[in-house]
Amino acid sequence: MKYISTRNKGEAVASAQAIAQGISPEGGLYVPEELPKLTLTEINEMAHESYQERACKILGLFLTDFTQEEIRACVEGAYGTDEDSSRFGGNPAPIAKLCPDTYMLELWHGPTCAFKDMALQLLPRLMAVSAAKVMPDKKICILTATSGDTGKAALEGFRDVAGTRIMVFYPRHGVSEMQKLQMVTQEGENVSVCAVEGNFDDAQTGVKRLFTDPALKEKLAKGGWTFSSANSINWGRLVPQIVYYFSVYCDLLADGEILQGEPINITVPTGNFGNILAAYYAKEIGLPIRRLICASNRNNVLTDFIQTGAYNKKRPFYATTSPSMDILVSSNLERLLFALSGGDDKLVSGLMESLGREGEYHIPDGMREKLDQCFSAFWCGDGQAGEEIHRLFEEFSYLCDPHTAVASYACRRYREETGDMTKNVVVSTASPYKFPASVLGAVTGEELRAAAPEEEFALAQRLEQLSGAPQPQSLVRLREKPVRFTGRCAGEEMEGAVCAFLGL
Ligand SMILES: *Cc1c(COP(=O)(O)O)cnc(C)c1O
Numbered sequence: 001m002k003y004i005s006t007r008n009k010g011e012a013v014a015s016a017q018a019i020a021q022g023i024s025p026e027g028g029l030y031v032p033e034e035l036p037k038l039t040l041t042e043i044n045e046m047a048h049e050s051y052q053e054r055a056c057k058i059l060g061l062f063l064t065d066f067t068q069e070e071i072r073a074c075v076e077g078a079y080g081t082d083e084d085s086s087r088f089g090g091n092p093a094p095i096a097k098l099c100p101d102t103y104m105l106e107l108w109h110g111p112t113c114a115f116k117d118m119a120l121q122l123l124p125r126l127m128a129v130s131a132a133k134v135m136p137d138k139k140i141c142i143l144t145a146t147s148g149d150t151g152k153a154a155l156e157g158f159r160d161v162a163g164t165r166i167m168v169f170y171p172r173h174g175v176s177e178m179q180k181l182q183m184v185t186q187e188g189e190n191v192s193v194c195a196v197e198g199n200f201d202d203a204q205t206g207v208k209r210l211f212t213d214p215a216l217k218e219k220l221a222k223g224g225w226t227f228s229s230a231n232s233i234n235w236g237r238l239v240p241q242i243v244y245y246f247s248v249y250c251d252l253l254a255d256g257e258i259l260q261g262e263p264i265n266i267t268v269p270t271g272n273f274g275n276i277l278a279a280y281y282a283k284e285i286g287l288p289i290r291r292l293i294c295a296s297n298r299n300n301v302l303t304d305f306i307q308t309g310a311y312n313k314k315r316p317f318y319a320t321t322s323p324s325m326d327i328l329v330s331s332n333l334e335r336l337l338f339a340l341s342g343g344d345d346k347l348v349s350g351l352m353e354s355l356g357r358e359g360e361y362h363i364p365d366g367m368r369e370k371l372d373q374c375f376s377a378f379w380c381g382d383g384q385a386g387e388e389i390h391r392l393f394e395e396f397s398y399l400c401d402p403h404t405a406v407a408s409y410a411c412r413r414y415r416e417e418t419g420d421m422t423k424n425v426v427v428s429t430a431s432p433y434k435f436p437a438s439v440l441g442a443v444t445g446e447e448l449r450a451a452a453p454e455e456e457f458a459l460a461q462r463l464e465q466l467s468g469a470p471q472p473q474s475l476v477r478l479r480e481k482p483v484r485f486t487g488r489c490a491g492e493e494m495e496g497a498v499c500a501f502l503g504l
Helices: 015-021 040-048 051-062 068-078 116-120 123-134 149-158 177-184 200-212 214-222 235-254 274-285 301-308 333-340 345-358 365-374 382-396 402-418 436-444 453-467 473-480 491-502
Strands: 002-005 008-014 030-032 095-099 102-106 139-145 164-171 191-196 225-229 264-269 289-296 310-312 360-362 375-379 424-428
Touching: 002 015, 008 015, 008 345, 015 123, 015 225, 015 235, 030 333, 040 051, 040 235, 051 068, 051 235, 068 123, 095 235, 095 382, 095 424, 102 235, 116 123, 116 149, 116 235, 123 149, 123 164, 123 235, 139 149, 139 200, 139 491, 149 164, 149 177, 149 191, 164 177, 164 200, 164 491, 177 453, 177 473, 191 200, 191 491, 200 225, 200 491, 214 225, 214 491, 235 264, 235 274, 264 274, 264 402, 274 289, 274 333, 289 301, 289 402, 301 310, 301 375, 333 345, 333 365, 345 360, 365 375, 375 402, 382 402, 382 436, 402 424, 402 436, 436 453, 453 473
Parallel strands: 102 424, 139 164, 139 225, 164 191, 264 289, 264 424, 289 375
Antiparallel strands: 002 008, 002 030, 095 102, 310 360
C-alpha cells in the first residue's frame, strides 16, 4: 500500500517513508492511496483474538512494507505490560458498560493516563523500524506541540529510544497542573520540554513552521538530523487508533452485547480530529458503524463545520476544563476533506490556503451531503460538562473526566434530538485523576481550583476517598519527582530553542 499527500497525490511513498517523515514536503498529510476492506466474516473472526492479535492484523493491512515479525515486535513492545492494563487481562482498551445501550471505551489505562498512549506507545517503535528502512544514517528529532496529553505520552514513548530526541512545546497557560507536572518531570536523556507563550494553536503553528522551513532543514541535515512529528498529523499515530475501534466491536460481539453485523454509534470527544478520523477509517474499512458523533467543548468550531459545511477559525479561543480539546484548527480534518472530495488534492490545497489566508473555508454541496450521511455534532460548556460528571456519578457510580463528560453529553443530546437509540460507544479519553479539581468540584458541587501541585494531589486524594475508584500509580508517583524543565519561549523563539537542544 502506498501513501499520498492530501495536497499532492502525484507522488506515492511507502508507509515507512510516511511515518519517518511525519508530514509531506509541501505541508500536506499522508493518507493511504486506497483503503483496505474487511468483510463481516473477517471481523467476526477477530472476536476471540487478543487486542495484540487484532492490532497485528489491522496494522498489517496498512503497513505492507513492514514484515509480520516487525509488526508483531512493535505491538508486543507497546501493549500489555503496564501495571494498569494487566488488570483487564492485558486488554489496553477495556469497556465499562454504563447501562444497556451505552458503553464507555476506556482508552486511558496506559502510562500517562490519557488515550494518546494508545498510539504513542506504538509510534516510536514504528518510527524506529521505518527510519532504519528509509533513512538509516539519520538521527530523528521529534517536535511536538501539545494541548496537554500528547506531550507527556510522546515523551514517555520516545524516552531513551536510540537515534531519537524529542522536544515538546506546551501552551504556558493552557494545560492542567497535573498535565504540566507530568511533562516537566519527564525522565530520559533525549528529552526536552518548553512552555510557549500563547495557546495550543500558536504552539502547533510554530511547530508546523519549523517543519517546513527550508533553511532550518538544511542546518539540521548538516548535523545529521531530520525532523519528524509525533502529533496526529503523523500516519503512524492514526493506524494504532483504528485498531481500538475494531477491538471494541469485537469485544462487544464476544460479550454477547451485540449481534454479528449489528451497527453501533460512536461518540468521540474531539480536538485535533485524529481520534474520530480513525473511527471514520474503521467505518470505511467495513466496521458496522452507523453514525459518528463529534463532541466539542465551547471551542465549537467543529460543531459549526459539521452542521453548516463552513469552517471558520476567526472566533474567540476559550480555555475550558477539557484543555486537550481547546483547539480552533483541527489538523486532521484535512484528511477527511480529502476523503469526502474523492481524493481531490487541488481542492484540499485550495481550502487549506483559504484557511491560512482568510481564516475560513466552505466545502461544496456534494461534500456536505457525504459529511451529513456519517457525522453528527454537539457541543457543551464547562457547566454542562460538570453536570454530566455529576449525573454519571450519581446514576451509575461512574467517575469520568471532563473530556469524556463532553462526549457523554453529546451522546445524550444526539439521542434526544434524533430518537436514534442505536447502541453507543462513548470514547473515554482520560483518567478522571488527571483533572481532580474539575472532577471533584463537579461531583460535590464545590467551586474548586488547584493553583499548585500539592493542592492538586490533595484533591485527587479526596476524590479517591469519595469515589472508591483507585488513583493510577503513575500519577501518585509524580509527587516525588523533581522538576527538570523550566524553560519558556515566545512563538518566534521556538527555532532557537530547538537548535540549542540539538547543539546546532
Ligand atoms: C487529545 C485528546 C482529545 C482530542 O483528541 P483528538 O484526536 O485531538 O481529536 C480528547 N480528550 C483527551 C483527554 C485528549 O488527550
